[in-house]
Amino acid sequence: MPRVGVIGGGQLARMMVPEALELGIELHVLAESDDSPAAISATAVGDYRDEATVLAFARGVDVVTFDHEHVPQSVLRALEAEGIAVHPGPDALQYAQDKILMRRRLQELGLPVPDWATVANTDELAAFLADHGGVGVVKTSRGGYDGKGVRVVRSAHEVDDWLESAAGDGPELLVEELVSFRRELAQLVARRPSGEIQAWPVVETVQKDGVCAEVIAPARGSSGRVAEVAEQIALAVAEGLGVTGVLAVELFETDDDRILVNELAMRPHNSGHWTQNGSVTSQFEQHVRAVLDLPLGATAPVAEWSVMVNVLGGPTDGSALVDHYPAMLAQHPSAKMHAYGKTPRPGRKLGHVNVVGDDLDGVVYEARAAAAFFTTL
Amino acid sequence: MPRVGVIGGGQLARMMVPEALELGIELHVLAESDDSPAAISATAVGDYRDEATVLAFARGVDVVTFDHEHVPQSVLRALEAEGIAVHPGPDALQYAQDKILMRRRLQELGLPVPDWATVANTDELAAFLADHGGVGVVKTSRGGYDGKGVRVVRSAHEVDDWLESAAGDGPELLVEELVSFRRELAQLVARRPSGEIQAWPVVETVQKDGVCAEVIAPARGSSGRVAEVAEQIALAVAEGLGVTGVLAVELFETDDDRILVNELAMRPHNSGHWTQNGSVTSQFEQHVRAVLDLPLGATAPVAEWSVMVNVLGGPTDGSALVDHYPAMLAQHPSAKMHAYGKTPRPGRKLGHVNVVGDDLDGVVYEARAAAAFFTTL
Numbered sequence: 001m002p003r004v005g006v007i008g009g010g011q012l013a014r015m016m017v018p019e020a021l022e023l024g025i026e027l028h029v030l031a032e033s034d035d036s037p038a039a040i041s042a043t044a045v046g047d048y049r050d051e052a053t054v055l056a057f058a059r060g061v062d063v064v065t066f067d068h069e070h071v072p073q074s075v076l077r078a079l080e081a082e083g084i085a086v087h088p089g090p091d092a093l094q095y096a097q098d099k100i101l102m103r104r105r106l107q108e109l110g111l112p113v114p115d116w117a118t119v120a121n122t123d124e125l126a127a128f129l130a131d132h133g134g135v136g137v138v139k140t141s142r143g144g145y146d147g148k149g150v151r152v153v154r155s156a157h158e159v160d161d162w163l164e165s166a167a168g169d170g171p172e173l174l175v176e177e178l179v180s181f182r183r184e185l186a187q188l189v190a191r192r193p194s195g196e197i198q199a200w201p202v203v204e205t206v207q208k209d210g211v212c213a214e215v216i217a218p219a220r221g222s223s224g225r226v227a228e229v230a231e232q233i234a235l236a237v238a239e240g241l242g243v244t245g246v247l248a249v250e251l252f253e254t255d256d257d258r259i260l261v262n263e264l265a266m267r268p269h270n271s272g273h274w275t276q277n278g279s280v281t282s283q284f285e286q287h288v289r290a291v292l293d294l295p296l297g298a299t300a301p302v303a304e305w306s307v308m309v310n311v312l313g314g315p316t317d318g319s320a321l322v323d324h325y326p327a328m329l330a331q332h333p334s335a336k337m338h339a340y341g342k343t344p345r346p347g348r349k350l351g352h353v354n355v356v357g358d359d360l361d362g363v364v365y366e367a368r369a370a371a372a373f374f375t376t377l
Numbered sequence: 378m379p380r381v382g383v384i385g386g387g388q389l390a391r392m393m394v395p396e397a398l399e400l401g402i403e404l405h406v407l408a409e410s411d412d413s414p415a416a417i418s419a420t421a422v423g424d425y426r427d428e429a430t431v432l433a434f435a436r437g438v439d440v441v442t443f444d445h446e447h448v449p450q451s452v453l454r455a456l457e458a459e460g461i462a463v464h465p466g467p468d469a470l471q472y473a474q475d476k477i478l479m480r481r482r483l484q485e486l487g488l489p490v491p492d493w494a495t496v497a498n499t500d501e502l503a504a505f506l507a508d509h510g511g512v513g514v515v516k517t518s519r520g521g522y523d524g525k526g527v528r529v530v531r532s533a534h535e536v537d538d539w540l541e542s543a544a545g546d547g548p549e550l551l552v553e554e555l556v557s558f559r560r561e562l563a564q565l566v567a568r569r570p571s572g573e574i575q576a577w578p579v580v581e582t583v584q585k586d587g588v589c590a591e592v593i594a595p596a597r598g599s600s601g602r603v604a605e606v607a608e609q610i611a612l613a614v615a616e617g618l619g620v621t622g623v624l625a626v627e628l629f630e631t632d633d634d635r636i637l638v639n640e641l642a643m644r645p646h647n648s649g650h651w652t653q654n655g656s657v658t659s660q661f662e663q664h665v666r667a668v669l670d671l672p673l674g675a676t677a678p679v680a681e682w683s684v685m686v687n688v689l690g691g692p693t694d695g696s697a698l699v700d701h702y703p704a705m706l707a708q709h710p711s712a713k714m715h716a717y718g719k720t721p722r723p724g725r726k727l728g729h730v731n732v733v734g735d736d737l738d739g740v741v742y743e744a745r746a747a748a749a750f751f752t753t754l
Contacts, residue, residue: 001718002699018395021417022653024699024716024728040398040417276399280711280733295707302679302733322379322401330672334657339401341378351401356657356679 001026002292005058007048008067009036011340011349012268012284015276017041019285025292029067030057037340038067051075058084065245065291066267069096087193087244087291088266095241096266100141100174109240111233112260114252115177121163126156128175135178138162142171150210152178179260181252185219185226186271187234190246190286190296197238198286198296200279202230205250205271208312211347212270215308216364217278217301229259237264246287248272270310270349275299277336277354278306303356305363309371311351314344321350321374328373335370350374378403379669382435384425385444386413388717388726389645389661392653394418396662402669406444407434414717415444428452435461442622442668443644446473464570464621464668465643472618473643477518477551486617488610489637491629492554498540503533505552512555515539519548527587529555556637558629562596562603563648564611567623567663567673574615575663575673577656579607582627582648585689588724589647592685593741594655594678606636614641623664625649647687647726652676654713654731655683680733682740686748688728691721698727698751705750712747727751 002025006013009031017040020027030053031042043060046053054075058064063085076090088096095102103116115132119125129136138159140149149171151159159173166173184207189199201218219226234249241264248269250262272283281289281297289296314321321339328335332355339351351374355367379402383390386408394417397404407430408419420437423430431452435441440462453467465473472479480493492509496502506513515536517526526548528536536550543550561584566576578595596603611626618641625646627639649660658666658674666673691698698716705712709732716728728751732744 001697014398018398021391021395022713022715023702024714024718280713289706294702295710297706298710300711320378325400325671329666329674333672333675334677336399336657337401338399341401 002063003028003061004288004291005030005061005064006038006041006067007054007057007064007071008032009038009042010067011037011342011351013038013041013067014340015268015273015284015338016288019282020288023285023288025288027288028057028061030054035341037342039341049075051078054079055082058082063087063291065287066093069093069266073097088247089242089244092241092243093266096264098141099139099263100172102264103174103176105241106237106261109236111236111240112258114179114260114262116174119163119173119175120166122156122160125153125159125163125173125175129153129156132177136175137178138173138175140166140171141174148210179252179262180255182255183219183253184262185222185230185251185253185259186215186269187230187249187251188246188269188272188275188283189231189234189238189249190283190290191238191243192290192296193244193293196296197235198281198299199231199234200272200275200283200299201301202227202251203271203274209347211310211312211349213310213312214368215271215274215306216360217274217306217308220360226253226259233259233261237261245290246272246283270308270352273338273352274306274308274354274356276338278302278356301356304358305360306354306356307360307363307367308352308354309367310349311339311353311371311374312349313346314348314350314374316344316346320344324373328370331373332366332370335366337370379440380405380438381665381668382407382438382441383415383418383444384431384434384441384448385409386415386419387444388414388719388728390415390418390444391717392645392650392661392715393665396659397665400662400665402665404665405434405438407431412718414719416718426452428455432456432459435459440464440668442664443470446470446643450474465624466619466621469618469620470643473641475518476516476640477549479641480551480553482618483614483638486613488613488617489635491556491637491639493551496540496550496552497543499533499537502530502536502540502550502552506530506533509554513552514555515550515552517543517548518551525587556629556639557632559632560596560630561639562599562607562628562630562636563592563646564607564626564628565623565646565649565652565660566608566611566615566626567660567667568615568620569667569673570621570670573673574612575658575676576608576611577649577652577660577676578678579604579628580648580651586724588687588689588726590687590689591745592648592651592683593737594651594683594685597737603630603636610636610638614638622667623649623660647685647729650715650729651683651685651731651733653715655679655733678733681735682737683731683733684737684740684744685729685731686744687726688716688730688748688751689726690723691725691727691751693721693723697721701750705747708750709743709747712743714747 204219206214581596
């Protein structure tokens with residue numbers, strides 16, 4: 001039986017567990033702690049930055065993949081040096097780990113990105129802002145996620161702390177134009193080492209405070225050119241960067257009708273959770289198949305519309321999500337709950353609700369109302 | 378977090394694992410062996426007939442349920458005497474454990490069953506056969522499954538061994554008319570302790586050598602009266618017998634257009650595996666919800682047709698199911714594989730394939746062709 005090793009025991013690893021089990025594939029997880037969301041499949045607990053820990057874990061599996069993109073390049077290279085299959089590999093992952101590398105590579109590939117520049121000091125930043133209407137989005141090249149490591153600035157001094165850090169051994173900075181967008185989209189694809197690629201329909205994502213709050217699949221009004229362009233971009237990214245496994249490309253649909261690449265994630269992604277109930281093949285099954293270089297599954301939707309709403313924060317009264325199931329499940333018999341086994345904490349992603357159906361307004365209402373049983377408490 | 382304890386570590390327990398995980402509910406399994414299909418959630422390994430073993434296991438959970446119906450009444454009563462919730466409870470389970478009790482009770486409830494009688498000796502059996510065209514189906518009241526404990530007889534001496542055993546301490550015998558049926562149906566429902574019941578559409582089952590081979594959901598041409606009658610029967614059984622959790626009622630659709638109850642199963646059932654990919658709520662999720670007395674989920678199909686084909690026996694050349702995935706998955710990207718983690722053996726249920734879609738011929742073809750990658754080897 002093939003063994004897939006996942007570094008990181010978060011909710012993404014957790015949601016691979018059911019898919020691997022149904023396929024009859026052994027999943028091993030290197031978790032951060034004993035009570036990680038993916039604890040049920042944890043075969044080791046340890047630090048993913050420690051080469052010896054990761055090597056010992058990886059020697060017991062046929063392929064290594066990831067719950068997150070934070071494993072250092074040095075550790076990834078050490079795995080490859082031992083002949084261990086790693087998907088996505090370090091050559092691809094570096095672009096998900098470093099936004100400057102990513103922007104540079106996408107530009108080389110001729111893909112549409114916001115205007116951007118690296119900035120090493122206040123003067124360089126001030127010059128960029130002056131050229132872009134006095135506003136820009138400064139990002140640390142490394143270490144950011146869910147809105148962290150990102151600041152919208154109107155003065156070059158708003159990131160003095162980051163500039164100081166970058167001058168030392170902190171992450172380099174880049175600045176991007178503040179894109180005036182109509183909405184955000186995400187295009188999910190999966191690619192296997194031997195080259196096959198499958199794409200799901202492009203989706204619409206709604207962010208709140210830099211965190212994904214809601215996904216509508218497919219994106220409204222996206223049956224034509226928008227869907228084609230989004231898919232072409234994601235296929236070009238997957239091939240151009242040599243991504244294996246699931247790739248999520250976050251996109252801006254600008255006010256002037258351009259599609260620009262915002263961020264990349266080389267793993268199952270929040271924008272693809274709808275596939276668990278809304279697609280013939282979920283992103284978690286597809287990821288497991290892809291990293292094993294098995295043929296990919298069909299990505300057709302099972303209903304006209306799928307909506308995912310995140311459960312963020314959760315009850316503040318000490319109750320657990322499950323305490324609210326009797327009320328929620330009674331009112332929303334079609335809502336599919338996905339809980340991550342985490343302790344509630346303000347803003348924390350605790351789970352999500354999927355609803356599918358043929359009437360968009362009804363589906364959006366059901367998903368929001370079901371999730372609200374947990375998020376407004 | 379509520380804990381559900383499942384006695385028995387077979388594929389039915391295995392397939393509850395993903396559903397419990399997604400709901401954030403802890404599943405504990407009392408398995409028969411270390412390498413049982415549900416090993417991933419096994420918290421104990423031991424004999425389900427041993428009261429002390431089962432009690433020790435059950436004290437660690439909030440509700441006990443089952444992978445099979447073989448736990449002795451004495452053990453079930455001991456659990457209840459300790460105040461442990463058991464669903465389905467012993468009062469209901471006795472009817473799934475003893476076919477004579479079942480036939481008698483269904484008759485009391487006025488439900489349609491084949492003609493039947495208990496038989497203690499050759500003369501009684503011969504008399505029944507003489508009254509029923511010289512043929513009958515003899516069954517042991519206990520211990521039968523998948524065609525075992527069932528014989529079609531044309532002479533009263535064909536079950537001399539069973540009669541001799543019954544005269545000692547073996548199971549009692551009953552004989553039933555050999556029903557001339559057009560096809561077999563199965564009606565799946567779920568009932569929670571507080572009374573709520575939900576039914577899935579009636580399905581058509583195809584048996585080979587007494588083992589379920591294929592399921593078509595819904596049963597062809599069953600939109601009208603047949604579906605209503607099947608559902609009414611199953612609801613009456615669930616309520617009349619006080620079943621909690623999932624109940625499968627196997628039915629004959631006779632050549633003269635009657636619907637008769639054949640067998641009962643008080644647990645998720647092979648005839649309901651299609652719900653994993655074909656229904657808003659799968660039978661495994663529903664069972665977990667029901668035994669916890671949580672509100673039940675919607676049972677609507679997600680496509681016009683769902684077909685399940687069992688993988689029986691498997692490769693005889695020493696290869697594993699997964700060795701045949703590259704060929705199967707490449708040809709059948711819409712087929713959903715469910716593997717049970719068992720070693721191939723002639724006739725053994727190793728897994729199943731589900732396919733859903735709107736064109737029945739296409740769906741049947743895909744499911745059969747996908748399963749054939751494993752079953753004809």
